[in-house]
Amino acid sequence: MRKPVTNGIRIFLFILAFLFPLSLSAQEVDRSATGGAQTLEDILARQAGQTIDTTYQLEQLGDPESAAPSSADLGVLGGASDADIWRAYRWGETDLSVSSRTAAADVVMQDSGMKWLNFRAGPLRTYGGYLLLGMLGVLLLFYILRGKIRIEGEKTGTTIERFKPLERFGHWLLAISFIILAVTGLASLFGRVALIPLFGKEAFSAYAWIGKWVHNNISWAFMLALIWVFLFWVLHNLPSRHDIGWLLKGGGLFSKHSHPPAKKFNAGQKLIFWSVIILGGSISVSGLSLLFPFEFHLFSHTFSVLNNFGFDLPTELLPHEEMQLAVLWHSIVSFVLIAIILAHIYIGSVGMEGAYAAMGSGQVEKQWAKEHHSLWFEEVEKANSSTTPAE
Amino acid sequence: MRMIVLATIGAFTIAFLAEAILENSGWSTAERTASSNVRLD
Numbered sequence: 001m002r003k004p005v006t007n008g009i010r011i012f013l014f015i016l017a018f019l020f021p022l023s024l025s026a027q028e029v030d031r032s033a034t035g036g037a038q039t040l041e042d043i044l045a046r047q048a049g050q051t052i053d054t055t056y057q058l059e060q061l062g063d064p065e066s067a068a069p070s071s072a073d074l075g076v077l078g079g080a081s082d083a084d085i086w087r088a089y090r091w092g093e094t095d096l097s098v099s100s101r102t103a104a105a106d107v108v109m110q111d112s113g114m115k116w117l118n119f120r121a122g123p124l125r126t127y128g129g130y131l132l133l134g135m136l137g138v139l140l141l142f143y144i145l146r147g148k149i150r151i152e153g154e155k156t157g158t159t160i161e162r163f164k165p166l167e168r169f170g171h172w173l174l175a176i177s178f179i180i181l182a183v184t185g186l187a188s189l190f191g192r193v194a195l196i197p198l199f200g201k202e203a204f205s206a207y208a209w210i211g212k213w214v215h216n217n218i219s220w221a222f223m224l225a226l227i228w229v230f231l232f233w234v235l236h237n238l239p240s241r242h243d244i245g246w247l248l249k250g251g252g253l254f255s256k257h258s259h260p261p262a263k264k265f266n267a268g269q270k271l272i273f274w275s276v277i278i279l280g281g282s283i284s285v286s287g288l289s290l291l292f293p294f295e296f297h298l299f300s301h302t303f304s305v306l307n308n309f310g311f312d313l314p315t316e317l318l319p320h321e322e323m324q325l326a327v328l329w330h331s332i333v334s335f336v337l338i339a340i341i342l343a344h345i346y347i348g349s350v351g352m353e354g355a356y357a358a359m360g361s362g363q364v365e366k367q368w369a370k371e372h373h374s375l376w377f378e379e380v381e382k383a384n385s386s387t388t389p390a391e
Numbered sequence: 392m393r394m395i396v397l398a399t400i401g402a403f404t405i406a407f408l409a410e411a412i413l414e415n416s417g418w419s420t421a422e423r424t425a426s427s428n429v430r431l432d
Contacts, residue, residue, distance in 0.1 A: 099428040165394070172398030180402070217406035224405060293423050360392070 092318070103294035104319035116324035124328065125189060128335040135339040139346045145157060149352040151368050152257065159363035162381055167232050168362055174225035174276070177218050182338050184211040189331060223284045230277055236264045237274065242375065253347075259387075266378040272344050279337040286330040294319045298326060305310035 030039075073112070088094045091108040098105040161302050187195060188211060196204045246267040252258035253268075260266075265273065268304050289296040299322055303313035317325070348355050354368035369377040 100425050102425065104424075104425055149407040168394045169398060170402070172394050176395065176398045177402045213410075214406070217410050218402055220409035221402035259416050291420070292418070293420060293422075361396075 063260050101287050107318055107320060110318050110320050112318065112321045112324060116328065119191070119279070119328060120331070121299070124331055125193065128189070128331065131335050131339050132342070135342045139343060139351075143346075143351065146254065147348065149253065151353050151365060152259075152368045152371060156366040159357075160357040160366055160369055160384075161362055161375070162364045163362045165362065166228075168359055170232055171359055173221055174229055176217035177222035177225060177342065178280075179339075180218050181215060181222055182334070182341075185216040185331075185334060186338075187211050188215070217285050219284070222280070226280050226284065228278065229273075233265070233273060237270045237271070243270065259371045259374065260374065261374045262372065263379075264373060266373065268347075272340065275337065279333050279340075283330055283335050283337065286326045286333070289322065289326045290330060293323060297322055299329075329355055 033047075038052075045052050085094070086109075090111065092107065092110075094107065094108070096106045120197055188208065191204055191208055195207070198209070240263060242261055242263065243266075246262055249260040251266060251268050252260055285298065289298050297317070298319045300315050303311070303317075304315045306313055307315065347360065352372075354365050357368075358364050366377070369380075
């Protein structure tokens with residue numbers, strides 16, 4: 001029969017090991033007894049979420065010292081052990097012949113996939129979802145507190161042209177393609193947790209198949225429209241001295257009777273424009289790397305540039321790791337841009353009287369133009385009066 | 392509304408064109424990501 005004191009010490013040590021797991025990683029672990037395989041210390045450290053030193057395992061690939069003697073029954077593995085082979089697979093140290101000539105064909109095993117899967121199914125969905133719901137909540141709150149921003153002066157009943165047909169076509173091509181990409185993209189990320197429980201696996205499977213085709217191919221319309229609007233509007237979106245005043249007054253969005261002067265685009269619209277160009281451009285680049293798998297090495301190149309600025313990022317990435325990082329980057333930047341566009345859609349529709357007409361018909365009420373884009377309105381009026389023949 | 396319909400038609404026209412061009416170019420994502428027979432030397 002064991003003494004109670006001995007059992008007590010065992011329990012105390014067990015609890016101590018869980019309370020202070022860091023001390024385990026600090027110890028020099030002797031792996032010779034396990035032939036390089038993991039030890040109890042490794043298992044405890046992994047359970048505690050610590051990084052495990054794997055260099056010993058990496059160095060033991062095909063070590064002749066650890067091979068079985070030639071006199072032994074070697075079987076199909078020869079002098080190598082199962083552990084040797086699996087370790088070599090994991091670290092990409094095997095000499096393989098592969099039937100496919102693709103860049104990633106000779107990568108038999110890569111454990112970064114699990115990190116990618118966990119991040120995609122965990123924080124990406126959670127925080128991305130919170131971001132979009134949070135933005136919808138903020139907009140709802142803004143609508144409740146501020147209400148619809150009305151045209152304050154007396155309406156003139158006459159309009160002026162704000163956007164030409166080609167400008168509006170570019171805008172709507174970008175908008176329609178972006179909405180379709182956002183819906184199909186979100187469905188692919190949240191399908192398993194949100195759509196399958198609602199519609200079942202078969203219905204979702206059909207939708208996902210169509211959604212993937214649409215997402216992949218509509219992306220070209222988005223990229224084309226991105227270039228289109230950039231060329232049409234870049235000059236109007238360069239910063240000007242009026243932008244600071246507009247921003248300091250919050251664009252007059254938070255108080256009535258406040259209309260800071262603005263040209264064709266105010267500072268808020270300029271921020272939206274550059275967000276769309278920069279974030280949309282980044283989404284396009286990562287999207288292209290996903291459309292043409294294993295062709296680009298975006299992240300290894302980016303990381304090597306960043307390392308020049310003091311970062312310590314890995315520059316030798318497996319082809320699959322490149323794709324996994326591209327998926328994550330594509331999703332994160334998309335979440336941010338969707339949140340920004342939700343605010344843009346709100347202020348361009350239900351949030352402000354007369355705003356939708358600018359992109360709807362291209363014609364805006366003169367009083368609206370005078371209040372929200374006074375400098376641009378003056379320019380247009382001046383140009384119109386100079387071209388109108390005297391009576 | 393007319394411009395939205397036009398842009399939607401435009402977006403899908405570009406999508407179908409893009410797919411046709413890619414297919415005719417010989418690019419194949421399926422081939423690019425095909426599984427492979429592996430032999431350990």
